[in-house]
Amino acid sequence: MKELNLRYFQSVALTGSLSSAAEELHVAVSAVSRQITNLENRLEIKLFDRQPRGMKLTEAGELLLAYSLRNQLEISQVLSEMQGVVKRQKMTIKVACPEGMAWNFLPSVISRFAERFPEVRFDLLVVDSVRASELVREGSVDIALTFSLSPDVGVKVVSSHEASICALMPREHxxxxxxSVGVEDVVDYPLAMSLGGSTxxxxxxxxxxxxGVKVLPAFxxxxxxxxxxxxxxSSSMIALCSAVTVSGKVERDxxxxxxxxxxxxxxxxLQV
Structure with a gap:
C-alpha cells in the first residue's frame, strides 16, 4: 500500500467524510475519493459504506484503520528513539479511564508508582470506557483502564480481572x-446507580x-x-459499584x- 493511499484512508476514517478529509489534507474532494477508490481496487476489499451523511468503515476498514494507526505510532516511536528524546527523565505517561477508577483506585496506584519513579509524569484523562479504548487505538493515550464486556479490535489487552458488580450500603442497612444480595432484594429499597449507557x-x-423484576433507581x-x-x-439506600472503585474507603466510611x-x-x- 502506498503511503499516500493510507494517509488519505486514515483521514477519511477518522473524520467520517470525504469533504472533511479533503479540508484536513488541503486537497480537492475528488482527489481524496480517487485515492480511496484506488486503495479499495488494489486490495479488492470494500473499506467504506458510502452513506448520505458520510463514510462508515466496514469491518475490514476497521482492521485497516487499527493497523494504520499502530503503524503510525511505531514509526513515531522509532523516530523519537533515533532522536534521543525518549528518556526516562522526560517521560510522560498518558492514561485514560472511566470515572469509577479515577475517583480512588487509579490515583492511589499512580501515587505509589510516582514515589518509586519521581521523574515520570502522568496525564490522566477521565472518559467513559468506550472512549478510553478509542483513545488507545488512536494513539492519544498510552494506557487505558476500562470496564469491558469483550475485547476491542485494535487494542492489546495486557491484563484482565473480573470486576463483578456489588451492592454498596450503610453498615446499618x-x-x-x-x-450476598440479589436484584429481587434491591426492589424494596431506594437504589442509586449510573445513568444508562454504562456496562x-x-x-x-x-x-x-x-x-422478572423492574427496578427504577431513586438516584x-x-x-x-x-x-x-x-x-x-442515607440509612436505607443501596448503590451498585465495583469493589475496585471504592477500595480502601468502604470500611473507613x-x-x-x-x-x-x-x-x-x-x-x-477490568482491562488494561
Whole structure:
C-alpha cells in the first residue's frame, strides 16, 4: 500500500467524510475519493459504506484503520528513539479511564508508582470506557483502564480481572448482615446507580429482566462521588459499584460492600 493511499484512508476514517478529509489534507474532494477508490481496487476489499451523511468503515476498514494507526505510532516511536528524546527523565505517561477508577483506585496506584519513579509524569484523562479504548487505538493515550464486556479490535489487552458488580450500603442497612444480595432484594429499597449507557447499567438491566423484576433507581448520576455521598448520608439506600472503585474507603466510611447473586453481574472485566 502506498503511503499516500493510507494517509488519505486514515483521514477519511477518522473524520467520517470525504469533504472533511479533503479540508484536513488541503486537497480537492475528488482527489481524496480517487485515492480511496484506488486503495479499495488494489486490495479488492470494500473499506467504506458510502452513506448520505458520510463514510462508515466496514469491518475490514476497521482492521485497516487499527493497523494504520499502530503503524503510525511505531514509526513515531522509532523516530523519537533515533532522536534521543525518549528518556526516562522526560517521560510522560498518558492514561485514560472511566470515572469509577479515577475517583480512588487509579490515583492511589499512580501515587505509589510516582514515589518509586519521581521523574515520570502522568496525564490522566477521565472518559467513559468506550472512549478510553478509542483513545488507545488512536494513539492519544498510552494506557487505558476500562470496564469491558469483550475485547476491542485494535487494542492489546495486557491484563484482565473480573470486576463483578456489588451492592454498596450503610453498615446499618437491613441487608448488610447478608452474605450476598440479589436484584429481587434491591426492589424494596431506594437504589442509586449510573445513568444508562454504562456496562454496569446494561448488566443490571439484563439481570432484572431475567429475574422478572423492574427496578427504577431513586438516584441516577454519572458521578461516583455523588453516588457515594448519597449512600453515606442515607440509612436505607443501596448503590451498585465495583469493589475496585471504592477500595480502601468502604470500611473507613462505615459502609459495606456485598456481592450480587446474579451471574450476569460478574460478566464485566477490568482491562488494561
Amino acid at each position: 437491613p441487608l448488610a448482615s447478608r452474605e 454496569m447499567r446494561h448488566l443490571f438491566d439484563m439481570a432484572c429482566s431475567l429475574a 441516577s448520576c454519572d458521578s461516583l462521588g455523588a453516588i457515594y455521598t448519597v449512600i453515606g448520608e 462505615g459502609l459495606v460492600l456485598k456481592p450480587m447473586k446474579e451471574p450476569q453481574l460478574s460478566l464485566r472485566h
